[in-house]
Structure formats: C-alpha cells, structure tokens
Amino acid sequence: MHESPTSGNWNYPTPIRFGAGRIKELPDACRELGISNALVVTDPTLVALPLFSSLMETIQFGGVNCSGFSDIQGNPIGKNVDDGVQAFKAGQHDGVIAFGGGSALDAGKAIALMVGQTRPLWDFEDREDWWTRVDLAGTRPVVAVPTTSGTGSEVGRASVITDQTTHIKKIIFHPSMLPERVILDPEATTGLPAAITAAVGMDALSHCLEAWSSPLYHPMAQGIAIEGMRLVHRWLKAAVDDGGDLTARAQMQVASTMGATAFQKGLGAMHSISHPCGAVLGTHHGLTNAVVMPYVLEFNRSEIDDKLSLLARYLNLPDKSASGVIDWVLRLREDIGIAHTLADIGVQPEHIDELAPMALADPSSPTNPRELTLANVSGLFQDAVSGRL
Numbered sequence: 517m518h519e520s521p522t523s524g525n526w527n528y529p530t531p532i533r534f535g536a537g538r539i540k541e542l543p544d545a546c547r548e549l550g551i552s553n554a555l556v557v558t559d560p561t562l563v564a565l566p567l568f569s570s571l572m573e574t575i576q577f578g579g580v581n582c583s584g585f586s587d588i589q590g591n592p593i594g595k596n597v598d599d600g601v602q603a604f605k606a607g608q609h610d611g612v613i614a615f616g617g618g619s620a621l622d623a624g625k626a627i628a629l630m631v632g633q634t635r636p637l638w639d640f641e642d643r644e645d646w647w648t649r650v651d652l653a654g655t656r657p658v659v660a661v662p663t664t665s666g667t668g669s670e671v672g673r674a675s676v677i678t679d680q681t682t683h684i685k686k687i688i689f690h691p692s693m694l695p696e697r698v699i700l701d702p703e704a705t706t707g708l709p710a711a712i713t714a715a716v717g718m719d720a721l722s723h724c725l726e727a728w729s730s731p732l733y734h735p736m737a738q739g740i741a742i743e744g745m746r747l748v749h750r751w752l753k754a755a756v757d758d759g760g761d762l763t764a765r766a767q768m769q770v771a772s773t774m775g776a777t778a779f780q781k782g783l784g785a786m787h788s789i790s791h792p793c794g795a796v797l798g799t800h801h802g803l804t805n806a807v808v809m810p811y812v813l814e815f816n817r818s819e820i821d822d823k824l825s826l827l828a829r830y831l832n833l834p835d836k837s838a839s840g841v842i843d844w845v846l847r848l849r850e851d852i853g854i855a856h857t858l859a860d861i862g863v864q865p866e867h868i869d870e871l872a873p874m875a876l877a878d879p880s881s882p883t884n885p886r887e888l889t890l891a892n893v894s895g896l897f898q899d900a901v902s903g904r905l
C-alpha cells in the first residue's frame with residue numbers, strides 16, 4: 517500500500533490544515549473566524565517551553581493580539597473552566613486558541629462555550645437534550661492546535677470536565693463545541709516524551725477500536741475507525757522510538773483525529789473503566805485505556821469476533837482471527853512500554869468496590885458490545901488489576 521501524504525487540507529468533520537510548519541497559518545485561521553484578540557488556553561507544562569513563546573510570537577507577528585491562560589489541571593475541573601471564562605472576559609477576548617494536549621483542548625472548548633451562558637456548566641452535560649439549553653449567541657469560536665496525538669479533541673463536539681465536588685468526569689456536549697478551525701502540525705508534537713507518545717497513541721487506538729466494536733449503526737464512522745487503526749499499526753511504534761520522526765508524528769496526528777471522529781459511533785468498557793480511574797485516582801487516560809484494552813477485548817470477544825477477524829485481515833496480521841488482534845495489542849503494548857495490569861498504575865483490589873459502579877454508570881457503557889452489569893464490570897476490573905487474561 518502507498519504511504520499516506522504528510523500534508524494537505526480537508527473539511528471533515530471541520531476545516532483542517534495538516535502539515536509540518538502550518539502552525540504559521542494560525543493568524544490566518546483566526547482572521548477567518550473574526551478573532552482579533554485570542555485567549556490562548558494551554559497546559560501548564562507547555563507554558564514555560566520555547567514552543568509556547570514561539571507560538572505567541574507567531575500569533576502576534578501575524579497581527580492578532582493574544583494572552584495565555586494555563587491554570588488548568590491534567591484532568592480539567594469545573595473551576596478551571598470558570599477561571600478561564602473570567603480571564604476571557606477580563607482580557608476582552610473574542611475567541612479561543614486551544615493549544616496543547618487533551619486537557620488544554622477540552623478546557624479551551626468549554627471556556628468558549630461558557631463565555632456567554634447564564635446556566636452553570638453542568639447543565640450542559642451530555643444527557644438527553646440538555647445541549648439545547650445552550651445559548652448559541654453566548655459561545656465564541658475556537659481554533660484547535662493539538663500538541664499530542666491521542667484524544668482527538670480538536671475534532672470532538674464535547675469536553676470531559678471533572679466535577680470537583682463529586683470527582684465524577686462529565687461529558688459537556690454541544691455540536692458547536694467542534695472547533696471551527698484545526699491545525700495539525702507534527703512539529704508541535706516532536707517534544708512529547710516517548711511514554712506520553714505511547715499512552716496517547718493508545719488512546720487514539722482505543723477510540724478507533726471501541727467505535728469499530730460498538731453495536732450502533734454508523735457506516736461512515738466504521739470506515740474511519742478501521743483506517744485509523746491501520747495508521748496506528750503502521751506508525752505508533754515509530755513515533756515512540758524516534759520522537760523526531762515527522763512522518764510518524766504526522767500520521768499519528770491523523771490517526772488521532774480519525775479516532776475522535778469515529779467515536780461518534782460510541783465507546784465502550786475501556787473508557788467506562790478509564791474514566792473513574794482517572795477521576796478518583798488520577799491515572800493517565802490513554803495509559804489506562806491501553807492497560808485495560810486486551811482485557812476488554814477478551815471480555816467482549818463473543819460479541820465482536822467477526823469484527824476483530826475483519827480487522828486482523830485489514831491489518832494483515834499473521835493470525836487473521838480475533839486472537840490475532842488481541843495478540844497484536846499485547847505485543848504493541850509491550851513494544852512501547854505499557855504496563856500489563858491496572859495494579860501497575862495504582863489501581864488496587866480495594867478500589868474496585870468504589871470504581872465499578874462508577875464505570876457502570878459511565879456514558880460509554882451503553883455502547884459496549886456486551887451488556888455491562890455490576891457483576892461483570894467488577895469481574896473485568898479484577899482481571900485487569902490482577903493480570904488475568
């Protein structure tokens with residue numbers, strides 16, 4: 517198969533500029549949206565790096581005013597969004613540039629949503645038709661520039677924000693939260709350490725894999741999911757092994773956007789488990805998905821045997837059956853240094869009684885291929901904690 521291009525433009529699900537060096541087009545993207553004074557929402561770890569100061573120079577040199585906001589946590593909380601809204605208003609900004617990993621993108625999108633709302637953030641949780649409560653006139657445009665390749669939040673219509681009073685991760689949703697412009701510049705991801713590259717890359721894989729496995733009917737998402745997994749199969753290890761490999765970085769950016777586009781079809785138990793582990797114990801989202809991935813595939817196997825076999829054939833794995841996919845995941849995890857058990861990342865048997873009901877109630881659970889119950893989710897946790905596969 518021919519290798520994929522490393523630059524281009526496309527308009528699905530939103531206008532995307534893709535290619536090394538294209539971060540320089542950020543001022544143009546702002547102008548297209550009428551942004552003349554941007555609040556740049558970013559991760560606290562990025563704000564001190566040359567990458568961030570160079571970004572601010574690029575924006576200002578291009579004739580757009582800007583100031584930074586980085587008071588956000590790894591798993592952003594409601595207060596981070598409130599503080600960002602205050603900063604937006606204080607600086608008289610007219611749009612958001614969300615620059616960073618999933619936390620910065622999710623926080624930036626939520627800040628842009630909340631700038632002109634009278635209701636609290638939690639009134640816009642992704643339940644029933646709550647999104648219709650949003651006053652569209654009170655939202656502001658977002659340009660998203662991801663610096664990791666995993667969450668794909670740059671093409672998502674939701675943000676995951678933790679309610680700090682209950683420690684529950686909530687999905688805040690509105691169709692207009694889809695950023696109006698995206699710049700995928702692989703040069704912005706080259707500074708990412710190998711371990712984070714591995715963990716977020718596995719998040720991208722989990723999005724594709726759970727969307728592929730979801731029983732919902734969404735033929736477009738199904739096609740996107742399987743091609744996204746081909747890119748992960750081909751490029752994730754290369755991106756982990758050599759962070760400066762711009763081709764691998766570029767293809768993982770595309771895989772990440774594909775995963776998040778595909779999971780409109782639904783997620784499943786990998787995310788059901790990962791969300792409470794992250795909210796209660798602070799485990800890394802992508803890493804947690806990666807750890808639980810083979811256990812969830814084995815758990816769901818009876819329902820997705822045919823889909824996994826088809827995937828094995830598309831990836832041209834040596835064993836073209838469901839077992840071949842599970843073996844591939846296990847080998848990939850090992851090759852890129854992912855732990856094998858939840859216990860290895862701090863989830864212990866005594867946590868299961870608290871975490872299992874939260875996983876069952878997670879919004880990802882209804883689209884898991886096999887129906888989840890408290891008993892089988894607890895069993896899945898026990899297997900993933902102890903390494904029983």
Ligand SMILES: [Fe+2]
Nearest residue numbers: 667719723801
């Ligand atoms: Fe995820």
